[in-house]
Amino acid sequence: MRASRRLIVPLLLVAIGVALLIGCIPIPLPRTSQSDGLPRPEQFVGDESRYPVWIGHTKIAEAFITLSRRVRSQTTNPMPLPMALATMAPEWSITYWSVSPDGRRFALRYTIYTTFWVAPLCFVAWHDHETRWLVLDVSPNGIVTGYRVVSKGPENWQTTPGRWLEVFDEATRKKLYDAGVFPSDELLNYVEQQRQQMLRKSQELRERHRRAATTRSEYSKPRGG
Numbered sequence: 001m002r003a004s005r006r007l008i009v010p011l012l013l014v015a016i017g018v019a020l021l022i023g024c025i026p027i028p029l030p031r032t033s034q035s036d037g038l039p040r041p042e043q044f045v046g047d048e049s050r051y052p053v054w055i056g057h058t059k060i061a062e063a064f065i066t067l068s069r070r071v072r073s074q075t076t077n078p079m080p081l082p083m084a085l086a087t088m089a090p091e092w093s094i095t096y097w098s099v100s101p102d103g104r105r106f107a108l109r110y111t112i113y114t115t116f117w118v119a120p121l122c123f124v125a126w127h128d129h130e131t132r133w134l135v136l137d138v139s140p141n142g143i144v145t146g147y148r149v150v151s152k153g154p155e156n157w158q159t160t161p162g163r164w165l166e167v168f169d170e171a172t173r174k175k176l177y178d179a180g181v182f183p184s185d186e187l188l189n190y191v192e193q194q195r196q197q198m199l200r201k202s203q204e205l206r207e208r209h210r211r212a213a214t215t216r217s218e219y220s221k222p223r224g225g
Contacts, residue, residue, distance in 0.1 A: 041067045132151060161192040
């Protein structure tokens with residue numbers, strides 16, 4: 001026992017020395033909170049009444065309000081630390097959400113830190129981060145019936161500004177707007193119009209490039225004589 005205790009300090013010194021030679025020391029993080037230190041959103045979802053989002057009882061509109069208020073910032077790049085987090089205005093919480101085509105599943109995106117890296121020789125430190133999605137299952141009458149957390153985002157869930165006008169009815173949209181977690185209908189319509197205009201311009205530009213390429217190809221063909 002005494003011999004093993006005497007070995008602990010030398011082994012630790014060797015490990016630290018190797019890390020210093022490599023240049024970076026990884027420190028695993030518990031992953032219990034979001035990148036900005038707030039609790040992960042699934043901690044507010046459960047099958048008991050003490051949870052703000054009570055499975056089998058809470059409507060999706062209430063869940064949307066509750067969870068949107070708890071996901072405010074996300075990591076956009078690993079370093080440097082002061083530039084790592086981007087915070088969205090509360091009324092644009094929809095940026096973090098996506099909805100399945102049938103409207104029966106809602107996914108909330110957030111980020112977590114997984115590892116803290118220290119490079120003592122360079123006087124630099126940064127975080128590794130990963131993205132998670134809290135997916136809520138919703139019944140036809142709008143009740144949250146289940147949830148799960150996944151590390152791969154939902155595919156083909158393109159929830160555009162115009163799509164949000166279809167996901168919730170007018171009364172629900174006003175409720176979300178009054179709660180400060182949803183844009184006004186006027187703003188959604190305006191952004192959707194701008195998006196459609198940009199898409200049309202992009203399509204027109206691609207069509208002009210295609211026609212120009214076809215014309216060049218025709219001129220480059222050898223002509224008989």
